Amino acid sequence: MAIEIEARGLSLVYSIRGAKNGRNDKNGKVSGTLTALENVNLAVREGEFLSLVGPSGCGKSTFLYILAGLIKKTSGSILIGGKEVNGPALDRGIIMQAYALFPWRTVQKNVEFGLEVKKVPRAERAGIARGYIELVGLGEFSDRYPFELSGGMKQRIAIARALAYNPDVLLMDEPFAAVDEQTRGALHEELLRIWEETQKTIIFVTHSIDEAIFLSDRVAVMTPGPGTVRKIVDIKLARPRASEIRTSAEFAKYRREIWQLLQNRTDRTEAVVTETCILESEPQEAVI
Amino acid sequence: MGIGMKTAKQIKKPNLGFFVSLVAIIAFFLLWEWASRSGAVDSQFVPPVSKVLGDAWALLLNGTLPIHILSSLARLFAGLGLAIALGIPLGFLLGGWAPKLAGFIRPLLMNLSMLNPFALIPVFMLLLGIGEASKVGIIFWVLIWPILFATASGVMQIDPAVVSIARSMGAGGIKIFFDIIVPGTINRVFTGLKSALTLGFIVLLSAEMVGAKSGLGWLVFNSNKNYNITRLYVGILFVAVIGFLLSVGIDKLQKNIVVWEE
Numbered sequence: 390m391a392i393e394i395e396a397r398g399l400s401l402v403y404s405i406r407g408a409k410n411g412r413n414d415k416n417g418k419v420s421g422t423l424t425a426l427e428n429v430n431l432a433v434r435e436g437e438f439l440s441l442v443g444p445s446g447c448g449k450s451t452f453l454y455i456l457a458g459l460i461k462k463t464s465g466s467i468l469i470g471g472k473e474v475n476g477p478a479l480d481r482g483i484i485m486q487a488y489a490l491f492p493w494r495t496v497q498k499n500v501e502f503g504l505e506v507k508k509v510p511r512a513e514r515a516g517i518a519r520g521y522i523e524l525v526g527l528g529e530f531s532d533r534y535p536f537e538l539s540g541g542m543k544q545r546i547a548i549a550r551a552l553a554y555n556p557d558v559l560l561m562d563e564p565f566a567a568v569d570e571q572t573r574g575a576l577h578e579e580l581l582r583i584w585e586e587t588q589k590t591i592i593f594v595t596h597s598i599d600e601a602i603f604l605s606d607r608v609a610v611m612t613p614g615p616g617t618v619r620k621i622v623d624i625k626l627a628r629p630r631a632s633e634i635r636t637s638a639e640f641a642k643y644r645r646e647i648w649q650l651l652q653n654r655t656d657r658t659e660a661v662v663t664e665t666c667i668l669e670s671e672p673q674e675a676v677i
Numbered sequence: 678m679g680i681g682m683k684t685a686k687q688i689k690k691p692n693l694g695f696f697v698s699l700v701a702i703i704a705f706f707l708l709w710e711w712a713s714r715s716g717a718v719d720s721q722f723v724p725p726v727s728k729v730l731g732d733a734w735a736l737l738l739n740g741t742l743p744i745h746i747l748s749s750l751a752r753l754f755a756g757l758g759l760a761i762a763l764g765i766p767l768g769f770l771l772g773g774w775a776p777k778l779a780g781f782i783r784p785l786l787m788n789l790s791m792l793n794p795f796a797l798i799p800v801f802m803l804l805l806g807i808g809e810a811s812k813v814g815i816i817f818w819v820l821i822w823p824i825l826f827a828t829a830s831g832v833m834q835i836d837p838a839v840v841s842i843a844r845s846m847g848a849g850g851i852k853i854f855f856d857i858i859v860p861g862t863i864n865r866v867f868t869g870l871k872s873a874l875t876l877g878f879i880v881l882l883s884a885e886m887v888g889a890k891s892g893l894g895w896l897v898f899n900s901n902k903n904y905n906i907t908r909l910y911v912g913i914l915f916v917a918v919i920g921f922l923l924s925v926g927i928d929k930l931q932k933n934i935v936v937w938e939e
């Protein structure tokens with residue numbers, strides 16, 4: 390079921406409303422447009438866990454939205470399983486940072502949504518949904534509404550919802566940004582377990598270097614907007630990974646490498662760079 | 678985890694508000710009775726509440742009150758039905774396909790509908806005659822705007838991420854409409870309906886005072902004209918009771934349908 394993804398020379402230009410009169414003309418850019426992605430080349434292997442890191446606004450979410458078929462690329466090509474992406478489809482599941490659960494549906498019904506679209510019979514879909522709700526450890530909450538859940542629970546339901554209709558590709562946009570350290574740790578292990586079980590291809594966007602290293606086969610580092618892939622770092626840590634690995638020397642080496650790649654992004658002096666830095670995790674942080 | 682997850686709904690609060698209201702009403706009635714009987718107020722203009730309630734009971738039993746209540750409610754619900762039938766679909770259209778237009782014409786139409794509806798009564802009489810049509814027509818006019826704009830603003834406040842997620846799972850237009858847009862809007866519609874219904878009821882009573890032969894408004898007006906003071910109070914009392922029941926009823930309906938919000 391694993392599937393590969395390939396972006397070739399992918400670009401995306403947003404047109405910006407309210408800037409049509411040419412007043413926003415800066416640095417010779419065409420007014421009224423914003424280039425979010427420019428010539429992105431990235432090949433994600435079958436069943437790979439790939440993380441995407443890069444400064445805020447470099448186009449990571451935009452990239453996932455294009456993959457999900459929610460926005461149309463401007464030029465280049467984007468292939469999933471060898472086929473050009475042409476709108477949303479059930480072979481992909483996106484998990485948004487804002488959870489985006491359906492407030493008017495119970496946990497159970499939220500998770501069933503994709504199965505309804507797939508026209509899976511009622512009884513069967515209830516069973517499948519229950520299975521995934523249990524998989525994320527929220528079995529006893531299946532009759533609750535989203536407003537009755539904590540942030541971390543909502544996140545897990547969003548994951549269960551994306552898993553339930555069994556897409557080959559999971560697109561995860563800063564999925565754990567809003568949960569506490571401990572919950573995040575538990576969710577990491579859960580996610581890796583699910584990934585190892587289901588062989589899905591995962592693209593995972595995060596601002597946390599540690600999270601990216603811990604989870605991924607490879608980490609793609611992006612340049613500031615307009616975003617392109619600066620470098621792909623191969624994470625050769627053995628699997629299955631336990632949380633102690635975060636304190637290892639190898640881990641620290643990757644952390645330093647990615648940090649550096651993000652630091653050098655403007656090729657200016659270090660002082661300027663650190664000033665504009667928006668990263669959450671310091672390279673020294675977990676080397677205690 | 679289980680303990681922390683008890684919801685507000687499960688922890689039933691003692692219904693203190695209801696109890697306080699009940700005590701207040703009884704106290705008010707007792708004061709009324711005393712004031713009227715002791716001569717503190719002129720009992721010709723304020724008959725004792727026991728007399729009012731007695732008359733009310735008699736008028737209920739002989740079928741007079743039910744006739745008037747039913748004819749008022751029939752007009753109200755006819756106007757409401759028309760306002761819903763037209764206002765909700767138009768609201769969906771406006772909110773879904775022309776949100777900019779909605780933002781633009783909303784203040785205009787809101788002002789227009791806020792135009793003292795009582796002043797519109799003669800206009801409606803002129804256009805639709807003094808029969809049922811003008812009364813239902815005015816209710817319709819008063820109710821449609823809040824319903825239309827509540828629906829449109831309900832559509833507009835739906836989280837775009839929720840629509841995107843549904844699309845990402847391959848949901849088509851029809852599924853998105855019925856599974857996202859409709860439930861995402863309904864709470865706002867109820868809110869609009871609630872504010873509309875109270876105003877609509879009051880406007881109806883006024884309309885019934887002009888050229889009607891039945892209805893609670895007519896009952897109040899006619900009793901006043903014939904110096905039947907007790908019956909006047911009966912009418913007012915039932916206006917209050919029906920108004921109260923209507924707002925409680927719609928509240929209950931909203932709570933029963935919109936179960937997914939705190």
Ligand SMILES: Nc1ncnc2c1ncn2[C@@H]1O[C@H](COP(=O)(O)OP(=O)(O)OP(=O)(O)O)[C@@H](O)[C@H]1O
Nearest residue numbers: 403404423425444445446447448449450451452614
């Ligand atoms: N709908 C839109 N219309 C116009 N410009 C947009 C739109 N969405 C995003 N952009 C712009 O595109 C660029 C990339 O945005 P995107 O959300 O993809 O960044 P990101 O890498 O996900 O950032 P973050 O890490 O903060 O989430 C930004 O400059 C943003 O302002």
Ligand SMILES: [Mg+2]
Nearest residue numbers: 449450451562
């Ligand atoms: Mg983003």
